Amino acid sequence: MALRFYNTLTSSVEEFVPLDGKNVKMYVCGPTVYDNCHMGHARSYIVFDVIRRYLKHKGYNVIYVQNFTDIDDKIIKRANELGADPLNLSKKFIQAYFEDMDKLNVMRADQHPKVSDHIGEIIKMIEKLIDHGNAYVSDGSVYFSIDSMKSEIGVLSHQSYDALKVGARLEVDERKRNPMDFVLWKASKPGEMIAWDSPWGKGRPGWHIECSAMAIKLLGEKIDIHGGGMDLIFPHHESEIMQSEAYTNKPPFAKYWIHNGFLTINKEKMSKSLGNFFTIKEVLNKFSPETIRFFVLFTHYQSPLDFSDMGLEEAKRSLYRIQNTLSEIDNRIAKPRPEMALISADEVSGRLKESLEKFESAMNDNFNTREAIAEMFDFTRDVNRWLSSGDMPVERWEKIKDLYTTYSEILGIRWTVVSEDVMTTELLKLIVDIREEVRKKKDFETSDLIRNRLKELGILLEDSKEGVKIKRIES
Incomplete structure (x- = not known):
C-alpha cells in the first residue's frame, strides 16, 4: 500500500510522490523562543517527529529543517521586562527547547537555523521582491503587496479574499497600500534594543519572511513537505507561499502541506493568551516522556487533542x-x-x-x-x-x-522494561483504587480490611481531603 496523507493545499488525501525520487525535503516551523515550550509545542513536534521517522522507515532520505524564531516582538517585550538582551534570552530558551525535546525523544533536525543568522539572506530576498514589484518601502519599513499575488490568496485556508479580510485582525496602518499587506522589514522604533542595518534603514525582519528565506537557503526553491500547527495556515503559511513564489517564480513552493490539530483544555485551544497552558517541564514532573508521547500519538494528528x-x-x-x-x-x-x-x-x-x-x-x-x-x-x-x-x-x-x-x-516510544519496584507501585495503586470503589459503596468493613492488611505489610494508608496518602512504615 502506497503512503497517502492529507494535503492542506488540495484539501484531499493524496499519494506521496516526492519531487526527487527517494529524497524528501521537509521544513517545519519551529517555536518563537521567549518562554519554555508548552504542551501544544510537544504535540506538534512529536507528530512531525513520527512523520519523519516513518518516512525514514519507508526508505526515504529525509532532510529535515526546523527553525527558531529568535527575533520577534514577543521576545523583545519579554527581554525589556527582564532587562535582558533579546538574543541572549532567545539562546536560553533554545537550550530549554532542546532539553525538553531530548527528553521526549524528538530527534533533532538536520539543521536548526536561527533568524538572527540569516539576516543577509532575508534582506536579499526582500530586495528582489521590491525589484519584482511585489513589495514596497514605506516610512523605513517594507511591506508585501497582497494585490501583486491575488491569485494565491486563500490557497491553504480555502477562503476568499473578502472572507479572509473580514476574519483578519487588521490594525489601521496608513503606511500600507492595502490593509492586508504584511510587513517584510520593520523599521526600528526609538529605544529598541536590537536592529540591523538595511537599504531601508535600521530594523528587523517580519515574521513571515524569515521561514521563506531559511527554507529556500537550506532546502532550495521547491520543497516536498511543509508542516506546522493548524493555527499557522493563515496568515503565516499563506504569506510564505505568496512571498516565496513571487521570489522564485517557480510554484508551488511546497508540494504538500501538513498541519496538526490543536491541543485543547476543556475543548478550548491551549494558548498563553488564554492562560490555560502547561509547559512541557511541568508535565514531565508528573509523567514520563513515554507516557506523553503515547498520549499524543493515540489521537490522530489532525484531530483536536484534549489535554488532561x-x-x-x-x-x-x-x-x-x-x-x-x-x-x-x-x-x-x-x-x-x-x-x-x-x-x-x-x-x-x-x-x-x-x-x-x-x-x-x-x-x-x-x-x-x-x-x-x-x-x-x-x-x-x-x-x-x-x-x-x-x-x-x-x-x-x-x-x-x-x-x-x-x-x-x-x-519514538522507548519500551522501558518494568522493574519490580515499578510493578509493586502499580499494584499498590490498583489496591488503593479498589478500596476507594469499595468505600463509595459504603462497604467499610472491606475497606478497613484492606487498610489493615496493608498496614501489616508495612504500608500505611491515610485518608485526607486531598485523597489517599500512601506511606511506608519504618521498621
Missing part, C-alpha cells in the same frame, strides 16, 4: 501493558518453560508478518498512529496468550522483541 491528567493516566496504564509484556518476555528468555506446549514457528512468524503489515497499513493511511497503536495492542494480546499457554525457542522470542523495537523506532 486523566488522559495521561490512561495513557500511562496502556503503556504499562506493553512494558509489562516485554518484561515477561525477558523473564521467559531468562527462565524457559520446556514443560509447556511449544508455540508453532508458523503461527509466530505469520502473526509477526501480519502485525507489521497492519501497522504499516495504518501509517500509510494518513499517518494514523491511533490505528497503528491499536494493532500493537492486538499483537500484544497474542503475545500474552503465547506467554500463558506455551513456550518457544529464545530466537523466536527475540524476533517478537525485534518487532516491538521497530514500532519503538517509528513511534
